[in-house]
Amino acid sequence: NLMSCPRLLFGFGTQLSYLLTLAIILQKGEKRIAASLKINLLSLPIVLYQTYQWNIFTCLFSLMILPLFECIILPATVLGVVIPGRFFSSACALVLRTVSNLLQFLAELPGNIVFGKPSLTFVLMMLFLAAMTETAKNGLKLWIMMITCYGAMFLAIHFPLSSEIVYFDIGQGDCTLIRSRFNREIIMIDTGGKVSFNTQKWQKRKGRTNGETIVANYLLSKGVKKIDRLYLTHQDADHVANFPSISQTIEIKQVIVPRGMENLASFKKRIEESAIGLESVRGVTTQDYDDSDNLRLLHPSESGRGTNDDSLVLWYDFNGIKCIFTGDLPQAGEKEVIAKHPEINADILKTGHHGSKTSTSPEFVRRINPKLAIISCGRNNRYGHPNQETLKTLNNAGIPYLSTANYGMIKLRKNFAKMPYLCVY
8 A cells, every 4th residue: 555655654544544553463362451552552642743632531432443343334334335225325324424423422522632742753752662562571660651751741832931923824814823931821813714705605615714724723733722812903804714613622711803893793693603702802992901011002092893994903022022913904004003102113014914005004114113024915815915015115115024925834933041033834
């Protein structure tokens, strides 16, 4: 199989299938409970590396799956193919669907532990130690060593010494993560999302959003299972449409929106689709929002309807590097911000409206005087973002820029006792 298609080895399913097959062969003759424990021990590093989670009922489920596979799944599959007749094949299909629904029900039971993504070196070391349990004379010491290693890796992931700002490559949309050292505070600004153009119900594809596959997965890989504050700059789908799907995996404690947006029927509908209660949503203006030392709200100053003109503008001090996030605020709003906050400057500018010419006015750029601009937009997007007029404004001011369309995910990181640095993925 691997000779005909060697790249299969990079797939999670292939890795787990071959590994578990080897484990079953090695456990031949073992008692079922002991064999189950050793099989789970061997598969655990791969599972954590690929899914970042582990279910406490895994060992129990694995005891069930072997007889279920041998006595029901395999016979139903083979007989349904071999024996002709529509009635018999339909009956076998019903059996398989019932088993699938049972497994899906078990998978949704509480009990998942968010571990995070271990390093590849750790995975290889744990696989080696798990294999050693087959021949080791002093198994107790080996078990203690493995438990200690897993505990140390868990702590390293959940209490990192570094802090970071992540500008996600979310396609034609906006999504930014601010994660402090030791995961003390998790802040997210927008979530990205797909804009639909009068799509009929039958035309909508069912599947996971990139909020789940990119944003939620990234958070889980870092051992993060909750967002303390989610700022939704305005109501456009490419900024907010993903938050209902993200909330199904990641707990969101508070949602902050420009005042007036929380009353919109379209926004309330998104809240109903999410795991967030309306009581956790707060509409704010600069008049009633309490700024902190490292985060300030610069816009809006009055209630609106969550449009581009009402976009939240946030200023954040990241270990001495000042960052500004402007949503889709038009140029008129930018001029209003610098008129009301003449003292504001920034080292990194998140350009408004994905680099559209409607934002990033020359006056705004000159006043805040950034050292770098970051543009969040999709590859070959239909809007032509970033617009050449915006790029000309940045070039005239001598400001370099990075685009997620060209560079992918962009991170600003600060490791323990080191200067902050920028990296792209």
